[in-house]
Amino acid sequence: MATLSQFDVLALRREFPILQQEVHGKPLAFLDSAASSQKPRQVIDCLEDYYRRFNANVHRGVYKLSEEATFAYERARGKVARFLGAASPREIVFTRNATEAINLVAYSWGGANLGPGDRILLTIMEHHSNIVPWQMLAQRSGAQLDYLSIDSQGRLALEELDTKLSERTKLVAVAHQSNVLGTINPIAELAQRAHAVGALLLVDAAQSVPHLPVDVQALGCDFLAFSGHKACGRPGSVGCGHAAHCSKRCRLFSAAAR
Numbered sequence: 001m002a003t004l005s006q007f008d009v010l011a012l013r014r015e016f017p018i019l020q021q022e023v024h025g026k027p028l029a030f031l032d033s034a035a036s037s038q039k040p041r042q043v044i045d046c047l048e049d050y051y052r053r054f055n056a057n058v059h060r061g062v063y064k065l066s067e068e069a070t071f072a073y074e075r076a077r078g079k080v081a082r083f084l085g086a087a088s089p090r091e092i093v094f095t096r097n098a099t100e101a102i103n104l105v106a107y108s109w110g111g112a113n114l115g116p117g118d119r120i121l122l123t124i125m126e127h128h129s130n131i132v133p134w135q136m137l138a139q140r141s142g143a144q145l146d147y148l149s150i151d152s153q154g155r156l157a158l159e160e161l162d163t164k165l166s167e168r169t170k171l172v173a174v175a176h177q178s179n180v181l182g183t184i185n186p187i188a189e190l191a192q193r194a195h196a197v198g199a200l201l202l203v204d205a206a207q208s209v210p211h212l213p214v215d216v217q218a219l220g221c222d223f224l225a226f227s228g229h230k231a232c233g234r235p236g237s238v239g240c241g242h243a244a245h246c247s248k249r250c251r252l253f254s255a256a257a258r
């Protein structure tokens with residue numbers, strides 16, 4: 001692994017065309033990557049190549065361009081699956097971003113499986129993309145929300161699991177890495193605790209996928225959402241890396257979502 005002294009910042013900057021400009025007379029320093037990252041020239045070149053050479057409807061045409069576009073689309077699904085350690089490319093569902101992926105789970109699996117008396121366990125460190133879909137599902141289904149709190153260091157109060165996690169809990173939805181605190185939550189442990197009471201675990205990996213190695217099988221999660229546009233990919237729905245992961249436990253959702 002490269003040490004800090006071997007890390008060539010200038011060479012890395014050269015990979016990002018947008019950074020080759022000055023703002024207010026100074027080289028551009030972009031500090032909002034957690035919201036959306038800049039794109040390296042490899043991504044920009046790939047997109048341009050796609051539009052110049054084989055832009056066509058995916059999975060809907062029986063002519064050469066459409067078959068090539070479909071092949072590229074499915075190859076991207078395979079790459080995302082390997083990137084996340086998923087057991088199969090069939091577990092990857094492309095969406096527009098993490099918010100849409102979480103909403104997809106709330107409207108499909110959530111709508112079919114939650115009812116009055118059921119509980120959804122969140123944490124108080126969630127981004128609103130991992131709160132609002134569950135508030136709306138609770139309104140539609142009659143389920144109730146619980147929240148794990150945090151200690152003075154910004155770590156999850158795991159001791160609260162003893163009282164807030166019960167057999168009525170159908171879903172635990174938690175950020176892998178907090179966008180506010182930077183806290184990295186113990187997902188494998190949360191998965192084990194959730195599964196022990198029969199609940200599923202959804203991971204909001206919008207901040208962890210761009211910053212950490214993420215292996216969905218090692219984490220043991222049932223759903224995982226991230227945004228390709230925060231990890232050097234493009235925004236939008238075609239050929240991007242926005243994905244919801246769904247493990248074997250929820251293959252029905254995967255099938256329903258395709």
Ligand SMILES: Cc1ncc(COP(=O)(O)O)c(C=O)c1O
Nearest residue numbers: 097098099127129179206207227
């Ligand atoms: C932790 C977390 N979850 C979800 C999101 C929403 O991501 P998107 O707007 O790409 O759906 C963000 C965006 O900043 C985030 O930081």
